[in-house]
Amino acid sequence: MVKSPVPVFLFITAEAVALLANSAFLVVFPWLVLSHTGDAGKTSLMTALVTIPTAVATLLGGRVIDRIGRKPSSVLAGLGCAVAAAGFGVVSGLGALNIGTLIALGMLAQAFLPPSTTARDALMDAIASVGGISLERLAGIRQVVFSLTYAIGPALAGLLLTAISPIAAFWIIAGAWTFAALLTTGLPSGTSRKVSEAAITPSGSVWKLLRSRRAVWMAVVIGFGASVITQPITSVLLPAHFRDLHQPQLYGVSVSAFGVGAILGALLYAAVGAKAGVKLYVGGVLVTTAGIVAFALLPSFWILALGLALGGLGSGLLAPMLLVAVTRNTADNERGQALGVYNAASLGASPIGLGLLSLLLQRHPDLHAGAFAVLGVWALAAVYALTRPSVIVSTPGQQQAADTAAV
Known part of the structure; x- marks a missing residue:
């Protein structure tokens, strides 16, 4: 070709x-x-x-x-x-x-x-x-x-x-x-890869697919964990924090810091993603965690902006890595369904996160409670992400062997 x-x-x-x-x-x-x-x-x-x-x-x-x-x-x-x-x-x-x-x-x-x-x-x-x-x-x-x-x-x-x-x-x-x-x-x-009706995974069996493919399941869980906290941070906690400080002009700057970090992370992955493997994945999880810890403390602006930039950097690394993991570990005739579930989990996470944060802030109006709740949610996702880092970055052949052994 x-x-x-x-x-x-x-x-x-x-x-x-x-x-x-x-x-x-x-x-x-x-x-x-x-x-x-x-x-x-x-x-x-x-x-x-x-x-x-x-x-x-x-x-x-x-x-x-x-x-x-x-x-x-x-x-x-x-x-x-x-x-x-x-x-x-x-x-x-x-x-x-x-x-x-x-x-x-x-x-x-x-x-x-x-x-x-x-x-x-x-x-x-x-x-x-x-x-x-x-x-x-x-x-x-x-x-x-x-x-x-x-x-x-x-x-x-x-x-x-x-x-x-x-x-x-x-x-x-x-x-x-x-x-x-x-x-x-x-x-x-x-x-354009069209597959026969008989080859399509029957409705409902996609969940069996997710359970049997560790890389895909991990990507869905980690992607959900990242998405469920992003909107609460950028749309609720940050604007409320800077409103209380009477510095609304810094809200846009802080969100931009996250965006710049995300672009740098994606550029880094594009440059070395195929070579760095597990180290880059673990680094992405740890950098994201460090950024969210800095944010949760709601410190001075520059430390907060640095934390958001680190969170963006980790996000820019992890997002394409998870997409590659789903793509690499699914067959042609099931990839659309697997990616559909992966994207649905990420899209559905935002309203869930916003709803839960709303309930929490109604009971505990202190923004620190919301910030530490966000940190707690990501901590669970990060611990899970680090349990088997080789699953996300493994080759299809390696992961297929592991999945077969686990069944």
Whole structure:
């Protein structure tokens, strides 16, 4: 097979465009709802309602990906997102924009977003092979793109809303999702792996798969542990902490410190991930833990910012490493389902973490209680992550032998 960098370029470009559109949607949708209703309470409720299809779509989307192929799934899901975004403009033009249509179109977009993400994740192994680079390097590059787009995407969307209406912004988002889908169609046909109906893991047996594949199960648990604390830190504890200090300007700087750390971690993994092995994995867990310990103390700004930067560095290392572990330790006909469960666990973790933190702070309003609760949750995940570090970084052959021996 002739190796070419073109598929890697197309894949990364499509990923960047789609992720920018995703992050812009998360800003423009609540802005449109607030502009339409004028009620912050309704905006919060409607924004929460439209996320309901996310977990279900992520789980079911993996099965669809395994059935019809990764590239077609990515293209169709991307076009589905584009149709939903364009729907806001169409409905507005017809004078039918109301609470019902806002919720319906928001849910439609959220139903297509997770499968599009999972399908691109499932494409990575084939893209790396065709492009002549290691899966670790491609995963690291993808994580850099992810961190950058979610850092600048909301800011770009905010600037966009100062110049044009939310409806006009949705037309641009629809165009971006369409462009990402068109880029994906340019990927080599070998990256679309359709499997027979008989070969697809039956519904429900994916849980048996997770129990029998240690690397996949560990990745799901660790990914959940990392995701369940991130949103409570960045969306609740940090803003409340700086509000109490009457220094709201430092909130954005501290979040940026986490983002910079995540980018550096992903760059490091892209550079040495294939060689460093267990040492890099253990280092990622320990650096993340050190960062969360520093955060939990709620110290002076510079120590807090350093802690968040360390947490971001560890996150940038671990996120692509876990994705590689799931990819490397699943067969073609089950990878979509496995990645669907992995992504569903990460997506579902945020509202769970926010809900539990809300209950805790209602009983114990002191922010230190919430900060130490976050530390406790991560400590459990970190201890589990360090029990068998070789499981995450083992080769497929090594892990298959271990899984077979354990059955």
